[in-house]
Amino acid sequence: MNSKTILSNVLRFALLLLIQVFILKRIYFTLDGRPSFQVLLYPLFLFILPFKTPRVALMLLGFTMGLLIDFFYTPLGLHAGALVFTAYARHWILAFWAPRDGYNMNHSPTVKRMGRAWFLRYASVLLFLHTFVYFSLEAFTFVYIVDILWQSLTSFAISMVFIIIFMLIFNPED
Amino acid sequence: MGSLLQLFARLGNFLTLLFLEGICLLLIVQSGDKQKDILLNSTGILVNTINERISNLTSYVNLDKQVAELKAINTELHNARPENRYGNKVVVDTMGISDSLYSYIAAEVISRSVYGANNTLILNRGGAHGVEKGMGVICDDGVVGIVEDTSHYYSKVISILNTKSRISASVISRDTSEGKNNDTFGVLVWEYGSPEFAKLTDIPLYHKVSPGDSIQTSGYSFAFPRGVAIGKIFEAPAPDAEKTSMHAIKVKLSSDPVRVQHVYIVKMDNRKKTDLLRLEHSDGYEQ
Numbered sequence: 001m002n003s004k005t006i007l008s009n010v011l012r013f014a015l016l017l018l019i020q021v022f023i024l025k026r027i028y029f030t031l032d033g034r035p036s037f038q039v040l041l042y043p044l045f046l047f048i049l050p051f052k053t054p055r056v057a058l059m060l061l062g063f064t065m066g067l068l069i070d071f072f073y074t075p076l077g078l079h080a081g082a083l084v085f086t087a088y089a090r091h092w093i094l095a096f097w098a099p100r101d102g103y104n105m106n107h108s109p110t111v112k113r114m115g116r117a118w119f120l121r122y123a124s125v126l127l128f129l130h131t132f133v134y135f136s137l138e139a140f141t142f143v144y145i146v147d148i149l150w151q152s153l154t155s156f157a158i159s160m161v162f163i164i165i166f167m168l169i170f171n172p173e174d
Numbered sequence: 175m176g177s178l179l180q181l182f183a184r185l186g187n188f189l190t191l192l193f194l195e196g197i198c199l200l201l202i203v204q205s206g207d208k209q210k211d212i213l214l215n216s217t218g219i220l221v222n223t224i225n226e227r228i229s230n231l232t233s234y235v236n237l238d239k240q241v242a243e244l245k246a247i248n249t250e251l252h253n254a255r256p257e258n259r260y261g262n263k264v265v266v267d268t269m270g271i272s273d274s275l276y277s278y279i280a281a282e283v284i285s286r287s288v289y290g291a292n293n294t295l296i297l298n299r300g301g302a303h304g305v306e307k308g309m310g311v312i313c314d315d316g317v318v319g320i321v322e323d324t325s326h327y328y329s330k331v332i333s334i335l336n337t338k339s340r341i342s343a344s345v346i347s348r349d350t351s352e353g354k355n356n357d358t359f360g361v362l363v364w365e366y367g368s369p370e371f372a373k374l375t376d377i378p379l380y381h382k383v384s385p386g387d388s389i390q391t392s393g394y395s396f397a398f399p400r401g402v403a404i405g406k407i408f409e410a411p412a413p414d415a416e417k418t419s420m421h422a423i424k425v426k427l428s429s430d431p432v433r434v435q436h437v438y439i440v441k442m443d444n445r446k447k448t449d450l451l452r453l454e455h456s457d458g459y460e461q
Contacts, residue, residue, distance in 0.1 A: 055187045055190075056186060056187060056190045059187075059190050059191060059194055060190075060194075063194045063197075063198075066198075070201075074205065074206070075201070075202050075204075075205035075206030075207075075209065076201040076202065076204070076205040076206075077197070077198040077199065077200070077201030077202040077204075077205065077206075078198075078202060078206075080194075080197075080198045080201070081195055081198030081199065081202065084191065084194040084195055084198060085191070085195065088187065088188075088191045091187075137198075137199075137202060140202070140206075140208065140209040140212045140213070141212050141216075
């Protein structure tokens with residue numbers, strides 16, 4: 001991991017955080033007085049960290065990012081909880097779609113490195129996992145599992161559009 | 175130490191996940207009103223369920239104590255029954271006469287002989303508790319026997335299923351309109367055989383009896399108050415009037431001395447008993 005990679009990731013961290021809390025937070029539809037979906041772009045930061053990032057580091061970064069976002073949302077800990085789990089799960093998804101001769105450990109799982117189809121699959125699964133955990137924590141009970149699933153699906157679809165737009169605009173290499 | 179490090183290397187990721195998620199959940203519950211309510215409700219339900227389980231368990235542990243308490247209450251109730259009172263309501267109680275005629279001592283059968291000809295029971299109450307020879311023993315279903323002998327802590331009971339047993343019993347007919355007399359009384363004996371049946375003797379033939387009539391204690395002895403259940407007439411075969419002048423009545427016993435566990439010893443008030451004895455034995459020519 002060279003200094004350019006570190007720098008670009010730090011910048012991305014700041015940029016995604018700012019976009020999330022100042023722009024995307026304002027986009028929501030209410031249904032019966034409660035937001036029916038939310039646009040969650042910030043998990044993208046975790047998705048495209050380099051392959052060789054240790055799992056513990058992923059989780060700590062996810063916790064930090066989530067907590068910073070949580071300061072703008074209520075209650076505290078929702079985004080952090082979901083993002084820590086997503087960071088933990090990233091390892092499974094990567095292992096599931098590993099190429100025959102393995103990943104180049106110096107690269108990152110981006111569109112440029114891995115191709116559009118691979119990235120779409122990879123980001124979709126992780127993002128849906130993230131939205132599902134997020135809305136489960138938000139409801140804090142599985143009594144409303146249908147609501148949880150509906151909110152997760154709609155939020156996932158909208159967020160995915162934003163992720164694609166982000167990747168088209170910046171198209172980062174690492 | 176090495177193995178501990180290995181363990182952490184293997185489980186480190188998972189432990190980190192648990193740790194961080196723990197912090198997040200704590201934060202959510204601390205700051206989210208809705209989530210806090212849900213958590214408190216769920217733990218409330220959990221705690222209540224556990225409490226209920228524990229109280230179910232401890233109720234089994236306390237069973238002995240509860241039985242003892244219930245027996246104490248039962249004894250009180252027996253003592254309060256009107257037929258166990260001397261009934262001096264008419265007299266103004268200026269002489270300090272107690273109106274208690276019979277009282278009860280709760281006891282436990284600790285050993286027994288059954289299926290023999292002379293069956294006995296041993297109770298865990300004796301002279302130290304006020305048990306004396308000749309006292310009656312009953313259970314919730316009816317008469318059990320009569321105390322034959324006592325030691326300091328225990329007493330021996332001649333069971334109703336004993337060939338030596340003699341109990342004064344009266345027949346209570348269901349219907350008095352057909353010439354049936356409801357104050358007939360005889361002696362209940364047991365002949366070696368089935369523990370379910372006994373024989374009622376000394377009922378003259380001119381008293382009509384029929385199956386189903388209930389047999390109770392007559393109250394003509396010191397052992398039992400009047401009206402304690404003994405059983406029901408099972409069969410009363412029409413006897414041959416030329417050979418005998420008495421019925422041979424087969425009685426189905428209501429109590430089961432083979433299995434009974436909790437019994438009550440009937441204690442007649444001592445002063446009234448001696449008073450009555452003196453009256454019965456006086457020849458009328460004294461003074």
